[in-house]
Amino acid sequence: MLRSLCFTAAVVFAGTAVAQTGGAMVGTAPGKAGAVQTVNITATITAIDKASRDVTLRGPQGNEMTVTAGAEVKNFDNLKVGDQVEAKFTQALAIAVEPAAKK
Secondary structure, eight states: OOEEEOOOOOOOOOOOOOOSSOOOEEEETTTEEEEEEEEEEEEEEEEETTTEEEEEEOEEEEEOOEEEETOOOOOOOOOTTTTTEEEEEEEEEEEOOOOOOOO
């Protein structure tokens, strides 16, 4: 059974290999840059911590990540290890370049 989950997480781009779909937004200013991207994946649940609502997901390329299911995940109590889920989350990256402090 395929279930749907929605997670919002600020994740620094760390080479997470997932099927990336959805929109991306990029902004720049002098010495600053930022990017936000919505990512949708189909994953398998490999672990669930009911107390903290942490769910570990294995993506299509075998990478795992742990996310926290917020209150908006209404079917959390029905999830079990081995379930296939669709997860949607947001990745964000912000960079600021500043002069080095003088010593």
